[in-house]
Amino acid sequence: MASETVYLTTGDDWLASYGGKLASMSPAISVVETGSPVAEVDAALSRAETLIIDPALVSGALLDRAPRLKFLQLTSTDIDDLDLAGLEARGITVAGVNEAAAPAAASHVLDLAMTSARLIGHPGVSGVSRYPELAGKVVGVVGFGYVGIETVRQLQGLRCEFQIMDVRTSPQGVQDELGVRRQALDRLLVASDYVILLLPLTPQTRGMLDLRDFRIMKPEAILINGSDPRVIDPQSLVQALDEGLFAGAGITYRDDELESHPKVVALSYPDILRGDTAERAVGLIADNLAAIGRGDEPRSQVESITFPLLGDPSFWSSRFAPRRV
Numbered sequence: 001m002a003s004e005t006v007y008l009t010t011g012d013d014w015l016a017s018y019g020g021k022l023a024s025m026s027p028a029i030s031v032v033e034t035g036s037p038v039a040e041v042d043a044a045l046s047r048a049e050t051l052i053i054d055p056a057l058v059s060g061a062l063l064d065r066a067p068r069l070k071f072l073q074l075t076s077t078d079i080d081d082l083d084l085a086g087l088e089a090r091g092i093t094v095a096g097v098n099e100a101a102a103p104a105a106a107s108h109v110l111d112l113a114m115t116s117a118r119l120i121g122h123p124g125v126s127g128v129s130r131y132p133e134l135a136g137k138v139v140g141v142v143g144f145g146y147v148g149i150e151t152v153r154q155l156q157g158l159r160c161e162f163q164i165m166d167v168r169t170s171p172q173g174v175q176d177e178l179g180v181r182r183q184a185l186d187r188l189l190v191a192s193d194y195v196i197l198l199l200p201l202t203p204q205t206r207g208m209l210d211l212r213d214f215r216i217m218k219p220e221a222i223l224i225n226g227s228d229p230r231v232i233d234p235q236s237l238v239q240a241l242d243e244g245l246f247a248g249a250g251i252t253y254r255d256d257e258l259e260s261h262p263k264v265v266a267l268s269y270p271d272i273l274r275g276d277t278a279e280r281a282v283g284l285i286a287d288n289l290a291a292i293g294r295g296d297e298p299r300s301q302v303e304s305i306t307f308p309l310l311g312d313p314s315f316w317s318s319r320f321a322p323r324r325v
Contacts, residue, residue, distance in 0.1 A: 005289060006048040007031045008041070013054055014273045015075050018282045025286035041065075050292055052285065055079045055096075063090065071292050073285055074302070077101050077272070080201035080228045084304035095288050097273070098146045099300035100280035104272045106150035109226040109252070110134070113194055116222050116250035116265040134158060140192030142185065143199035143227065144170055146300070151196060152178045163188045167204075189217050194224060201228040202304075209233065214240035221246040229253045 005026070009016050011033045023029055032044045034057065045051075045066040052073045060083075063069065072087065074096045087094050110131055117133035135158040141148045144166040152162050162180040164170075165188050175182065189195060195217065199205045210233040217223070223246060225232060234255070241249065241263045248263035259266045273281055288298035 004044065004047045005029045005050040005052070006044045007052040008034060008044075008057060010034050010054070010057075013075060014271075014278060015052070015282070015285075018278060022282055022286060025282070026289040029289075045069075050289065055082045058082060058087075060086070063087075063092075071095070071288075071298070073288055073298075075273075075281075075285070077105070079302060080230075082302075084302060088304055093292075093298065094302045095298040095300050096302045097281040097284055097300060098302070100284045101272050101277055102146035102150040103154075104277045105147045105226070105269065106154055108267070108269055108272070109147070109151055109196060109198070109224060110154060112226075112250040112252065112265065112267045113196065113222065113224050115267060116224065116248055119265055120222065120248040120263065131155060131158060134160060134194060136160065137193040138163065138191050140165070140183075140188040140195045141180075142166075142188065142195065142197050144180075145198065145200070147226065148196075148198045149174055149178070151198065152180060163191060185213070186216060189213055191218075192221060193218065194222050196224045197227045197231060199227045199231050201230055205231045207231070207233045209236070211236040211239060211245075214245045217246040219244065219246060223249040225249065225251050225253075227252075229255060234258075 005028055007029050009031060019031060030044055032041055042065055048066050049068050050071045051066060051069055052075060054076050055074045055078060069092055072092050072094045077096060077098050079096060084094060114131050114133050134155060138161045139155060140163045141151060142165045144164045163183045164180045165183055165185045208231050214236060241261055250265045251258055252269050254268060258264045284300060291298045
């Protein structure tokens with residue numbers, strides 16, 4: 001039985017309109033729509049060693065229909081509810097499009113920070129053409145993945161002091177290149193004028209920030225949550241804002257209670273995978289398919305983050321686990 005690269009599509013996802021370009025870059029792709037007859041979908045999945053798919057379509061039942069699957073290329077950045085540990089246990093390598101989407105996502109996060117600062121009443125620095133509200137400030141980035149790195153990169157030249165927190169080490173040379181200082185979370189919260197959360201949702205990050213953390217932030221600080229809302233305890237956030245523990249917050253998701261709060265700015269992520277970003281994502285997917293064909297590692301890999309909790313004897317050694325690039 002010949003193996004295949006299968007692109008399982010709903011027919012109206014963003015990649016569908018780029019199917020011709022992707023096929024020209026990686027011609028050995030079978031395109032199968034989810035609405036096709038079950039037998040046709042099953043036949044394609046049974047042959048697939050590589051599957052291009054939106055993470056919302058991934059389930060245990062679908063994976064059981066693809067016993068030969070070795071590589072999963074995701075077409076969306078929305079992967080917080082994906083069972084990465086389960087995929088790894090099946091021996092499946094997973095890559096996303098986060099690397100391609102990072103510049104647009106970082107720009108949105110910084111636009112939110114700037115808007116939040118203006119509405120809360122933080123003056124900017126005159127003569128600075130972009131993001132003047134952040135110029136010369138201490139910017140703390142919690143979660144230093146693709147979007148975190150790009151966020152810092154877009155603020156280069158504004159005389160910011162950058163502090164980062166991540167349980168994994170940064171890719172080789174990135175910290176020196178960008179002039180960032182790695183800190184424990186408490187130190188970052190105490191020192192930062194802007195706290196930007198760019199975390200994946202994991203058992204360890206769920207409810208990671210609560211009232212105790214908010215009490216040690218600067219009263220004039222602004223919190224920007226570019227992550228899943230579940231990384232913050234919601235009641236603690238409302239209480240902290242009501243008590244004036246910090247100046248205000250920007251969120252990238254819908255929340256009726258928070259959106260009505262006078263100290264909150266809500267600016268949901270736009271449809272990032274379009275235009276130049278979509279072109280970069282198509283190129284990334286094509287590069288990954290070629291790399292897999294050669295037996296090389298794909299780019300923009302997505303891995304589960306399962307580090308021990310405080311109190312586990314291996315906690316400290318786990319905090320600096322190397323990251324694949």
